[in-house]
Amino acid sequence: MEIAFRPPDRSAAVSGAAMQQHPHYAAALARLGCESRVAEFREGGARIGRAQIVLRRIGPLRVAWLPRGPVWSAPPPDPAAALRALIRATPLRALWAVAADRPAPARGLRAARGQCVAELEISADSATRRAALHGKWRNRLTRAENAGLEVVARPLALPRDDALLGREVAQRRTRGYGALPPAFTAAWRAANPGQAQMFEARANGEVIAFVLVLLHAPGATYHVGWTGARGRALNAHNLLIWRASEWLAARGFARLDLGLADAARAPGLARFKTGCGARLCMTGATMLHAGL
Numbered sequence: 001m002e003i004a005f006r007p008p009d010r011s012a013a014v015s016g017a018a019m020q021q022h023p024h025y026a027a028a029l030a031r032l033g034c035e036s037r038v039a040e041f042r043e044g045g046a047r048i049g050r051a052q053i054v055l056r057r058i059g060p061l062r063v064a065w066l067p068r069g070p071v072w073s074a075p076p077p078d079p080a081a082a083l084r085a086l087i088r089a090t091p092l093r094a095l096w097a098v099a100a101d102r103p104a105p106a107r108g109l110r111a112a113r114g115q116c117v118a119e120l121e122i123s124a125d126s127a128t129r130r131a132a133l134h135g136k137w138r139n140r141l142t143r144a145e146n147a148g149l150e151v152v153a154r155p156l157a158l159p160r161d162d163a164l165l166g167r168e169v170a171q172r173r174t175r176g177y178g179a180l181p182p183a184f185t186a187a188w189r190a191a192n193p194g195q196a197q198m199f200e201a202r203a204n205g206e207v208i209a210f211v212l213v214l215l216h217a218p219g220a221t222y223h224v225g226w227t228g229a230r231g232r233a234l235n236a237h238n239l240l241i242w243r244a245s246e247w248l249a250a251r252g253f254a255r256l257d258l259g260l261a262d263a264a265r266a267p268g269l270a271r272f273k274t275g276c277g278a279r280l281c282m283t284g285a286t287m288l289h290a291g292l
């Protein structure tokens with residue numbers, strides 16, 4: 001097996017990769033001053049895997065962070081050995097932090113447990129996907145569809161949308177959850193024009209809920225969302241998730257990543273995500289490895 005290094009914008013993502021393993025993610029981080037490199041795994045001249053590595057400095061320490069990777073199109077017989085080969089082949093001295101896309105036996109010091117994420121497959125036709133909705137979730141969607149709400153899909157516009165995004169920032173403070181900072185949203189939009197899509201639910205012209213989706217074909221990621229009291233009463237988020245999945249499916253997207261689904265800390269949110277047909281998947285633990 002051969003390992004070659006190249007810039008992220010010269011290496012296409014592997015189908016099924018999470019946002020963190022897409023060139024758009026590296027482009028956004030570059031706007032924030034973070035360097036990324038890509039390692040391509042090849043066998044017999046054909047690419048069988050890809051690992052997008054983010055390089056950071058924490059004080060005097062250089063860290064090579066590998067989130068949700070490597071991603072394999074043709075998995076090797078021993079992925080753990082392939083990861084060790086990657087660390088040996090990388091021409092830099094760094095502490096490696098590897099968070100695999102899926103749980104797997106791994107050496108190293110565990111720094112953090114794996115996380116549960118919700119992934120919604122949207123490649124099937126609309127009727128099939130609607131039939132896969134849980135009954136209560138589908139009933140709430142139907143009520144929202146009959147409430148006379150207007151759904152507007154449009155590209156994110158900054159600074160015009162700063163006030164809307166500010167509502168979500170205030171919401172996360174109130175509810176006590178974490179998310180990527182607004183600077184990342186701005187960097188994504190600047191680095192990847194047209195790849196941040198807003199979905200708004202409006203009642204009498206007033207925005208009562210919104211969802212922001214980041215596009216990284218053939219996948220997409222629910223980035224942030226907000227709803228007010230009226231939006232909750234009218235099940236606006238059910239309508240927005242459904243309309244967003246319809247919009248994405250019509251444009252050839254295959255999967256919508258709905259983010260973390262922690263049934264212990266946020267059982268209601270986890271039920272909402274599984275209710276729309278998403279499957280829950282565990283990511284691998286974050287393991288620390290010494291570099292060269």
